[in-house]
Amino acid sequence: MKIAVVGTGYVGLVTGTCFAETGNHVTCVDIDERKVAKMRNREMPIFEPGLDLLFHRNIDQGRLSFTTSLAEGIEGAKVIFLALPTPPGEDGSADLKYILQVAEELGPILNQYVVVVDKSTVPVGTAEKVRARIAANATVDFDVVSNPEFLREGVAVDDFMKPDRVVVGTTSKDAQKVMEQLYAPLVRQGNPVIFMDEKSAELTKYAANSFLATKITFMNEIANLCELVGADVDAVRRGVGTDTRIGNRFLFAGIGYGGSCFPKDVQALEKTSKEYEYDFKLLDAVMEVNHRQKTKLFPKLIEYFGGSLKGKTIAVWGLAFKPNTDDIREAPALYNIKDFLEAGARVKVYDPEAMENVKEIFGDQITYCSHQYAASDESDALVIFTEWPVFRTPDFDVLQKGLNNPIIFDGRNLYDLEVMKELGFDYISVGRAE
Ligand code: UGA
Numbered sequence: 001m002k003i004a005v006v007g008t009g010y011v012g013l014v015t016g017t018c019f020a021e022t023g024n025h026v027t028c029v030d031i032d033e034r035k036v037a038k039m040r041n042r043e044m045p046i047f048e049p050g051l052d053l054l055f056h057r058n059i060d061q062g063r064l065s066f067t068t069s070l071a072e073g074i075e076g077a078k079v080i081f082l083a084l085p086t087p088p089g090e091d092g093s094a095d096l097k098y099i100l101q102v103a104e105e106l107g108p109i110l111n112q113y114v115v116v117v118d119k120s121t122v123p124v125g126t127a128e129k130v131r132a133r134i135a136a137n138a139t140v141d142f143d144v145v146s147n148p149e150f151l152r153e154g155v156a157v158d159d160f161m162k163p164d165r166v167v168v169g170t171t172s173k174d175a176q177k178v179m180e181q182l183y184a185p186l187v188r189q190g191n192p193v194i195f196m197d198e199k200s201a202e203l204t205k206y207a208a209n210s211f212l213a214t215k216i217t218f219m220n221e222i223a224n225l226c227e228l229v230g231a232d233v234d235a236v237r238r239g240v241g242t243d244t245r246i247g248n249r250f251l252f253a254g255i256g257y258g259g260s261c262f263p264k265d266v267q268a269l270e271k272t273s274k275e276y277e278y279d280f281k282l283l284d285a286v287m288e289v290n291h292r293q294k295t296k297l298f299p300k301l302i303e304y305f306g307g308s309l310k311g312k313t314i315a316v317w318g319l320a321f322k323p324n325t326d327d328i329r330e331a332p333a334l335y336n337i338k339d340f341l342e343a344g345a346r347v348k349v350y351d352p353e354a355m356e357n358v359k360e361i362f363g364d365q366i367t368y369c370s371h372q373y374a375a376s377d378e379s380d381a382l383v384i385f386t387e388w389p390v391f392r393t394p395d396f397d398v399l400q401k402g403l404n405n406p407i408i409f410d411g412r413n414l415y416d417l418e419v420m421k422e423l424g425f426d427y428i429s430v431g432r433a434e
Contacts, residue, residue, distance in 0.1 A: 004077040012083030018160040020058035022185040023281035029073035039066040083119040092259035093271040103130045107137025127198035143175035146198045149207030154324030166193040171203025179285040209265040223253035223431025233431030255411035258295035258321030258330035294332040310344035315379035318386025326353035350375040377402035387412040
């Protein structure tokens with residue numbers, strides 16, 4: 001099948017590359033000329049494990065190409081994916097200007113029946129708006145389908161290739177047939193393509209992300225309570241997670257969720273609820289608790305150092321909002337580094353992938369280290385914000401000898417309490433005894 005993907009951000013590029021891998025001919029369209037030139041030059045613009053290989057293979061096989069021209073990109077396409085940004089506007093609602101602009105441009109250049117697919121996370125009612133914008137100038141028949149994405153950064157290729165489910169919102173039989181054909185290679189193991197109306201599909205995406213954000217936040221609140229009553233959140237997690245109705249995934253307490261999706265989507269769902277005059281109390285609580293959670297270690301550092309961080313050197317391991325990505329959007333580390341600096345501390349950081357992005361924010365206010373121990377050496381404390389695998393089993397001997405004080409503040413509960421005690425570390429984590 002010939003496919004066009006408009007927008008080569010994270011979702012667009014993964015979608016385009018993976019559909020090329022299943023044998024389709026994919027043209028990716030982006031207005032960013034420099035980016036398109038780079039991709040034509042076989043340069044991968046994002047960091048995503050496993051994507052490089054597919055990207056290069058499909059370019060080499062002639063199934064994946066790039067253009068800045070929408071008309072050229074959609075020529076002969078049976079399906080056009082819209083994978084465009086929907087940044088939060090000032091009031092928290094998703095801004096649809098990019099999607100609606102492309103919809104408007106599409107109308108006059110469509111020359112055969114086509115399925116236009118909203119892949120971006122968009123509020124309820126967007127498919128209707130896209131349809132109206134295209135219809136205003138179109139001379140051929142077309143359908144607009146909502147097909148929300150459930151990719152996680154860092155494991156996006158796997159999530160795409162082996163989805164738990166595919167959600168498709170359309171009431172058109174023609175569009176349904178095309179989408180079934182497209183996804184057939186990906187759902188062979190029996191995971192379903194779930195068809196529904198457009199609005200339900202749009203809401204499904206927000207409901208899924210908000211539910212997951214709520215699940216994490218619930219455990220973070222349990223963790224905070226554990227600290228007060230002297231319980232261990234890891235034990236509680238194992239205890240509740242074995243109930244199959246709850247499930248054992250996404251129950252890890254820590255210093256709050258971040259990234260480009262959960263914070264934005266919870267906020268947008270709350271905004272949609274308000275628009276319909278529904279008071280979605282739970283979402284307000286989730287946002288408030290998560291905000292508080294992100295900096296919950298900071299007062300503990302202040303307390304540990306007797307009321308002030310002035311003149312102290314703080315080592316930071318992990319800047320990305322989670323492992324296996326260089327994405328730092330809404331990353332807890334950023335909020336904390338800001339607090340450390342304002343409190344008069346010097347900050348030395350190490351992250352396997354995200355340091356370049358952090359440089360754009362903090363510039364030379366902090367020190368970027370080429371190695372995790374270069375950050376911890378001669379620092380007064382180590383603070384861990386991201387559970388990169390390389391931080392899970394460090395050389396504790398090197399760490400201890402390098403640190404001025406044997407103190408670790410761990411926002412991701414990486415280490416065993418007993419082991420840390422035996423090794424002689426002061427160890428402060430989340431929801432566990434100190
Ligand atoms: C999330 C969803 O998981 C995807 O299904 C969805 O497609 C995507 O948003 C999106 O809307 O595009 P992502 O933001 O890449 O994916 O990251 P996750 O792996 O879901 O992690 C989100 C945050 O939750 C991270 O900050 C992570 O550290 C935190 N988290 C996750 C916890 O604190 N505890 C957990 O148990 C799990």
